Amino acid sequence: MQHEKIKILAIDDNSDNLIIIRALISEVFPNAITMTALNGVKGLEIAFEKAPDIILLDIIMPGMDGYEVCKKLKAHSKTADIPVVFITAIKDDKRNRIKALEAGAEGFLSKPVDTSELTAQIRAMMKIREATIMKKNEKERLEKLIEERTSELQKTHSETLNLLKFFQAENEKRKKSEAALKESEEQTRLFKRAVDSSSVSIIITDLEGNIIYTNPFFLKISGYEKDEVIGSASSLLKATLQPDTFYNNLWKRILSGKDWMGEIKNQKKNGEIYWVNAVISPIISSSGETTNFVIVTEDITQKKQLLEDLIAAKEKAEESDKLKTAFLANMSHEIRTPMNGILGFAELLKEPDLTSEIQQKYIHIIEKSGARMLNIINNIVDISKIEAGLIEINISDSDINEQIDFIYSFFKPEVEEKKMQLSCKKPLPDEKAIIRTDREKLFAIFTNLVKNAIKYSNQGTIEFGYLPVDLIQKPESLVFFVKDTGIGIHKDKIGIIFERFRQVSEGKNRHYEGAGLGLSISKSYIEMLGGSIWVESEEGIGSCFYFTLPFCPAKSAPPVDLRTENEKK
Ligand code: ADP
Numbered sequence: 001m002q003h004e005k006i007k008i009l010a011i012d013d014n015s016d017n018l019i020i021i022r023a024l025i026s027e028v029f030p031n032a033i034t035m036t037a038l039n040g041v042k043g044l045e046i047a048f049e050k051a052p053d054i055i056l057l058d059i060i061m062p063g064m065d066g067y068e069v070c071k072k073l074k075a076h077s078k079t080a081d082i083p084v085v086f087i088t089a090i091k092d093d094k095r096n097r098i099k100a101l102e103a104g105a106e107g108f109l110s111k112p113v114d115t116s117e118l119t120a121q122i123r124a125m126m127k128i129r130e131a132t133i134m135k136k137n138e139k140e141r142l143e144k145l146i147e148e149r150t151s152e153l154q155k156t157h158s159e160t161l162n163l164l165k166f167f168q169a170e171n172e173k174r175k176k177s178e179a180a181l182k183e184s185e186e187q188t189r190l191f192k193r194a195v196d197s198s199s200v201s202i203i204i205t206d207l208e209g210n211i212i213y214t215n216p217f218f219l220k221i222s223g224y225e226k227d228e229v230i231g232s233a234s235s236l237l238k239a240t241l242q243p244d245t246f247y248n249n250l251w252k253r254i255l256s257g258k259d260w261m262g263e264i265k266n267q268k269k270n271g272e273i274y275w276v277n278a279v280i281s282p283i284i285s286s287s288g289e290t291t292n293f294v295i296v297t298e299d300i301t302q303k304k305q306l307l308e309d310l311i312a313a314k315e316k317a318e319e320s321d322k323l324k325t326a327f328l329a330n331m332s333h334e335i336r337t338p339m340n341g342i343l344g345f346a347e348l349l350k351e352p353d354l355t356s357e358i359q360q361k362y363i364h365i366i367e368k369s370g371a372r373m374l375n376i377i378n379n380i381v382d383i384s385k386i387e388a389g390l391i392e393i394n395i396s397d398s399d400i401n402e403q404i405d406f407i408y409s410f411f412k413p414e415v416e417e418k419k420m421q422l423s424c425k426k427p428l429p430d431e432k433a434i435i436r437t438d439r440e441k442l443f444a445i446f447t448n449l450v451k452n453a454i455k456y457s458n459q460g461t462i463e464f465g466y467l468p469v470d471l472i473q474k475p476e477s478l479v480f481f482v483k484d485t486g487i488g489i490h491k492d493k494i495g496i497i498f499e500r501f502r503q504v505s506e507g508k509n510r511h512y513e514g515a516g517l518g519l520s521i522s523k524s525y526i527e528m529l530g531g532s533i534w535v536e537s538e539e540g541i542g543s544c545f546y547f548t549l550p551f552c553p554a555k556s557a558p559p560v561d562l563r564t565e566n567e568k569k
Helices: 015-028 040-050 066-075 092-102 115-196 218-223 244-255 303-351 356-388 399-419 439-455 516-528
Strands: 007-010 033-037 054-058 086-088 107-110 202-204 211-214 261-269 271-283 290-299 394-401 422-423 434-437 461-465 475-485 533-536 542-550
Touching: 007 040, 007 107, 015 033, 015 054, 015 115, 015 516, 033 040, 040 054, 040 394, 066 086, 086 092, 092 399, 107 115, 202 218, 202 303, 211 218, 218 303, 244 261, 244 271, 244 290, 244 394, 261 303, 271 303, 290 533, 303 356, 356 516, 394 399, 394 439, 399 461, 434 542, 439 461, 439 475, 439 516, 439 542, 516 533
Parallel strands: 007 033, 007 054, 054 086, 086 107, 422 461
Antiparallel strands: 202 211, 202 290, 261 271, 271 290, 394 434, 461 475, 475 542, 533 542
């Protein structure tokens, strides 16, 4: 600040004093502007309006005294920095000086004002003023700087905040994606566990049908090791066990992106065949391309077997039903026929004029009918006993040659009546033909088979007996046979004739009498005695029934002589 341009305000109620001050100032500071006010209020007005550099202030003034004016000046921001110099009449008025300092004054001048003192005071005030202005400017500069820095800091702060928010958001995103990744990993693990522990076979193949994954259940079912199947073609998709068309249709469907469902015949490592219910689905990528196939199969071998058994049981039940009807009709016929014979010819016998020859004929027919009736009743009783487990086996020494002789002579007349021949084979010498068996049962078996041979033959020869025995080899069983040149048995029926009530011609097609029990009873007896029965037959040529019985020579039988005839001589 140039001293010359300083503005000084002098406030004094005495105009003379003001003139003196003005004069003094212009003398020392010719360029200074001196403003004057005759009271405190006016002084304050000028101070606020003109902002002087220094205020010279009288203390004692009417109305508002100098202290009051000074306090007001110092209280207002606009004037607070203007140095105030009190002008007092009493030079060493200590009390007033303290009061003035308390009011905020910066300096003191005593009246009458001395030029040098005024100059010194003004210069001092000017320095204070300059310092104050400098301080103020510096403060303003600093404040501005602080403001700038603060705004910069605020900017940086808000940028940092934004960055922080960004990082927080990024962090949240990362956390979310980490959680999503963890969840998807957990899901993948769950799927893997589910697939691994599943009780159905699961296979994943490439587009050529080569296996790239199988679950443990498939390995368990198929018997293969993991290394043996991975990379190899899935046998489920390999055209080996079913016709080509089957696999062609399957491939066509799955390659078109559709599921295939159905039953597939498959093979285990050990060659065993098993059936599976399969669902084959293409795995389609997000771009819509088929990348793999997944094959889910359930082993249905047992179910299929069960179904087959059920169908067989159903068929058997239906057949049994048919058989029951046929049996009832058959039994009715088998009982009525001899009964009619007995009653009818008994009635005829009542005729008074019958010749004895006719009478004998009728009696013979009645006897035959009675025997037939008795045979049926015996068969029914026997089969009932067999079913009830009431049959007893009586093992004793049985002379089989003797039995064969008896049967031969018993049936010979009947065979010859049919213009046929009967012969028997007994290769063992009589003394060695005694075995331990149930003779009654053996007799019943032979009788049944020979009777059938006669019944089902109309020409030729009936031969029965047992096959030659190699006594050196000591066979375990004797093979008996009854051979005829009769009607024979169709190969489809050979399996059923040993069943109860089963006949080759059943129902309305029956041509021969009989209840279908003889072979079933014979079979049961043979099995009870430890043997077995079978037949070799050709329709229209004849049949040969074979049965075996354990070859247990009787204890009483003499030791076998193995010497040749020459040796004996
Ligand atoms: P059936 O009383 O009907 O003769 P079987 O049980 O003795 O009863 O015989 C069952 C069936 O076996 C007969 O109905 C017949 O069809 C057939 N059969 C038995 N023996 C012979 C045979 N020697 N030649 C031809 N068929 C026979």
